[in-house]
Amino acid sequence: MPPFDVPEGDPFAVPEGHPFAVPEGHPFGPHNLPYGVFSAAGSDARTVGVRLGDHVLDAAAAAHALGSPYAALLAHPTLNPLLAAGRTAWSDLRRALTAWLTVPSHRETIAPHFHPLSAVTLHLPFEVADYVDFYASENHARNVGRIFRPDSPDPLTPNWKHLPIGYHGRSGTVVVSGTEVVRPSGQRKAPADPAPVFGPSVRLDIEAEVGFVVGTPSEQGRPVGLGEFRDHVFGICLLNDWSARDLQAWEYVPLGPFLGKSFATSVSAWITPLDALDEARVAPPERTHALLPYLDDSAPDVDPGGYDLRISVAVNGHVVSEPPFTTMYWTAAQQLAHMTVNGASLRTGDLYGSGTVSGGAPGERGSLLELTWNGRDPLDLPSGKRTFLEDGDEVTLTAWAPGPGGTRVGLGEVTGRVAPRE
Amino acid sequence: MPPFDVPEGDPFAVPEGHPFAVPEGHPFGPHNLPYGVFSAAGSDARTVGVRLGDHVLDAAAAAHALGSPYAALLAHPTLNPLLAAGRTAWSDLRRALTAWLTVPSHRETIAPHFHPLSAVTLHLPFEVADYVDFYASENHARNVGRIFRPDSPDPLTPNWKHLPIGYHGRSGTVVVSGTEVVRPSGQRKAPADPAPVFGPSVRLDIEAEVGFVVGTPSEQGRPVGLGEFRDHVFGICLLNDWSARDLQAWEYVPLGPFLGKSFATSVSAWITPLDALDEARVAPPERTHALLPYLDDSAPDVDPGGYDLRISVAVNGHVVSEPPFTTMYWTAAQQLAHMTVNGASLRTGDLYGSGTVSGGAPGERGSLLELTWNGRDPLDLPSGKRTFLEDGDEVTLTAWAPGPGGTRVGLGEVTGRVAPRE
Structure with a gap:
């Protein structure tokens, strides 16, 4: 059943420019309603x-x-x-x-x-309670492993195929699309440097992600099962998890990313309800490792929890990548089950990011780290060569999902311009 | 000047049991007022x-x-x-x-x-905005390094002496003293296991910490300097950062602790204002490495930011450790400066933990991980032998600081009993 039942008499025959005069095929038509x-x-x-x-x-x-x-x-x-x-x-x-x-x-x-x-x-459409960021794209994790641990026999860490790796981020610095992002300062140290140096990040990056917004809270001590995903998650947004790779590389052992991420996370102004994405539901990729029961979504009665979202990443208006969300190894339902399996409670307004979305092809990578292979292969953009972001650069993520009857469900864009450190 | 000016005529000559009849030397006397x-x-x-x-x-x-x-x-x-x-x-x-x-x-x-x-x-005395946990005790970090990386030439990671390492925790599961803590379940995998197993944590631990409560917010993009500590931080609490060591060991590479910590963090019901701790201010330990200017508290015009707090850790009423806070390498002022140097803003209600407080002596270690050397040396308690916590165990942290005229300023206790996983 289409979500928008057009009555007889053509009530859409309204003058151009009228709110109801939504052109056919508009990604924010009456089938979307974010x-x-x-x-x-x-x-x-x-x-x-x-x-x-x-x-x-x-x-x-x-x-x-x-x-x-x-x-x-x-x-x-x-x-x-x-x-x-x-x-x-x-x-x-x-x-x-x-x-x-x-x-x-x-x-x-x-x-x-x-x-x-x-x-x-x-x-900012909601008050963010806790913010968790995952690392659920196998392509992304493999690329990062190859870049940072080139001598390791396996680019994935041993736990990667057994659990959706995640960590908590800073919810107080989640900002709405359009907010300027000031280049972060911090410590960095190249392996050859005798001591760390301080200054504005020289490897400011983007991470193209999808964010999931929790509505219904849960009780501390009670895990939320795979099958409860739609009871708790209201909808999705686009998310740019800005990352200062140089700060991150120096700080992240042993307790994970901190200042390399905490300066800003941008989300789209529009939250698309899951109900608008029914036609976009897909099965996740085949898993190569057996999953523990609380993560096993292969049972016939379990909602597979994957979504077909086509993301586009543009720098200064030029598309640099088109990451396909269908390639994500871990689904949002698995992430929710994992996040609560230890008894951690959910609050209304919790936000969790999918992790950088990277497809298998070079033009499908969701970060400049991967697109330029850590700066080795600069991008040749109309605005100039880029390894990482320069001051004044504007990054825009857009996305759409298949909707009913061949329509497209547009996700709200997330955009942000890099401001220089004063 | 004492904070409590006793007027003539002995207004404190009140009947026993009356609110004003606070016995001399009571740690919650009129010099404290949390x-x-x-x-x-x-x-x-x-x-x-x-x-x-x-x-x-x-x-x-x-x-x-x-x-x-x-x-x-x-x-x-x-x-x-x-x-x-x-x-x-x-x-x-x-x-x-x-x-x-x-x-x-x-x-x-x-x-x-x-x-x-x-x-x-x-x-719970305040609504927690963001929760950050640091790792500021050199003794603790060295012990952890020796236990988990015995083959490493240096138990400290290369960054440890250059920045206060920290990460974000889950603010939604911060609970007040007295709240029962349900043993978390999750994945664990010993090195010899072929695959991870799932179940209640078998290495549930405590971390004795001091928490700092932010009052005055700051603007995104503007770092908060070392000298602004007292403008932003209202007061302190005791904090038990419950930790499931088996979950943590399997999950924490490469993005840090997640489910091993996020099930619960207990804080005392009383927040002691910094104004009550003036007599407890001490200089931090001598630093062995030069600090970058934003962390350098050796200048004569900088508040040293250390506090003399004497912590006591009891399991089922038996004191197992007395960690001295004076031994912390990084101060709360440095942690605040570091946390914001990348432009991350502060919100009212932000909470940051010092990290486990461990002194140099065996009886001064703030975690069972250290006290039992990862289970090798069980503690012989009146309630039985312990490596990690058993169901029903009650952990209580107490602390005091030197107050005016030889008095003691008591910190509110933080206590919690381990409930079995149902």
């Missing part, structure tokens, strides 16, 4: 918005105008109350939104509550 | 409390009764509004509290707002 937080022109007040084409619906105002009980969940400066409401509410609200956009009398009622996307300010 | 969050008997409402002896002052009620403008900062279910108020407010409020406890008319007014400590429920 959520964000915006403030209208001339206002500081933040509230929940739903994107339709190139407009934003003030969802709380629309709900209020229609007398919908959802108004109370939507009239907030973050998505957190909606995230906390749980799967039944998420799906119900989505059906309600679809009706609002479809039933002619509802359409008339909500029409005044659209704003042109270009006229609003988009904000 | 903050917490409590609910009174028969009530679910949480509010800020100040500990005096074995009583808790309902600080908001007292402020309200006295017409103090601080009532608005204190009538909250967490310390976060007070934390956000900044250094001037923190010091002013402390002076006001001292006056309330000293001036006879004020004493009379606030006397009804004390509750016996035994009759209240203590809660």
Whole structure:
């Protein structure tokens, strides 16, 4: 059943530029309906918005105008109350939104509550509780292993095929798309240097990732099983896990990345609900190692938990890579099960990143570290040769997923420009 | 000047058991005044409390009764509004509290707002923003290096003397003293095992640490200097960073500890303000390596940032270790400067742990890993032999610092019992 039931009489025959005049094939058509937080022109007040084409619906105002009980969940400066409401509410609200956009009398009622996307300010859509970053692309992990441990017989560490490796990041520095990223300073030390030196990072990199946003919390001491993924996860965003490779290389033994990552993580302004991605669900790649039961998604009654997302990475408007999310070895459902198997609880607003998405082909790698092979093979861009990012460079991640009837479900872009260290 | 100016006429000549009848030398005397969050008997409402002896002052009620403008900062279910108020407010409020406890008319007014400590429920005192754990004890790092990398010529990694190594932990599983800790399950693999096995941790450990609580936030992109420590950090707590050594050993390469730590971190219910610890300030140990300027605390105008805290670790009521905090190589001021030097911002409620505190003597080690040398040398306790923790074991950390005039400033205890995995 398509999520958007077009009634008779062609209610979409509206003038061009009208919020309902979404061109056919638009990646933010009525089959998508991602959520964000915006403030209208001339206002500081933040509230929940739903994107339709190139407009934003003030969802709380629309709900209020229609007398919908959802108004109370939507009239907030973050998505957190909606995230906390749980799967039944998420799906119900989505059906309600679809009706609002479809039933002619509802359409008339909500029409005044659209704003042109270009006229609003988009904000960080949710208050981030804990942020975890995974390392789930086998291609990425193999590339990193080959680059940093060239003498090792296996580029993967012995644990890699047994568990989805992850670590906690800094949730206080998660920023919304469009936020400038100041080049981080820190210590670095090349193997030949007698002592570390201090200064702005000279190997500032990107990591193209998909982020998963937790809605329903869980109790401390109770693991969340593979089959509970959709009960807890509300939706997805795009995520750029900016990385200072030189800082990271010097600091990360033995306790992992810290300052090389913690200066900024950018997320898209739009959170696409899982319900919009049903057509994009795919089986994960075949696993080469037997999995322990809590990670084993080969049973017939388990949702495979993979998603077909086509990502594009652009530097200064020039596409440098197209990483395919289908290649990820570990799924988001496995990551959730692993993250909680020790009894760690989930909170509303928890965010976890997939890890850098890299496909098997050179043009599918999700970091400059891999694309330039640690700087050995510079990229020849219209804006000049690049090994790592220069001040002023703007990085933009976009993505889409297959939608119903051959449509595309667009993910919100995540973009950020590198500002020089003052 | 003592912080508690006793007026003439002996207003402390009060009946035994009265809140003001704090025995001389009590570690929670009027020179201490730590903050917490409590609910009174028969009530679910949480509010800020100040500990005096074995009583808790309902600080908001007292402020309200006295017409103090601080009532608005204190009538909250967490310390976060007070934390956000900044250094001037923190010091002013402390002076006001001292006056309330000293001036006879004020004493009379606030006397009804004390509750016996035994009759209240203590809660997590603040909403934790980001949680970072450091690794700042040289003795601990050397012991860990010797245990896990016995063939390495140097037990310290090459970066250890150049920067305070740290990583982000899970803030959502920080719990208050007294909370039961469920034994975590997870993957472990001994070197000789052909594949990892799954089950409850068999090497559940403690880490005796001191936690630092950030009040004043900072701006993303702007490092916080060594000299700004007291502007941003409100106070300290005790912290037990529970660790599943078997899970940690298998998972931690290459991205650091994750499930081995994220199931629970316990903090004391009382946050001791830095203002109560002026007499405990000490110079850090002499450094063996030159420090980069942002970490160099040898300049005469820099607050050395060390604290003399005497910690005690007890298992089932039996003291197993007395780690001295004076031995920490890196100070909390250096940790703050390092954590932000890349431009990472601070938020109100950020918590950072010192890392396991271990002195140079065997009886001063802050973890069972070290105390039993990874299980080789079991401890012979009244409750039986121990290598790591058994179900039902209760761990309690206590500590004190030198106070004015030979007094002791007690830190709130942090205790927790291990519950079996169901």
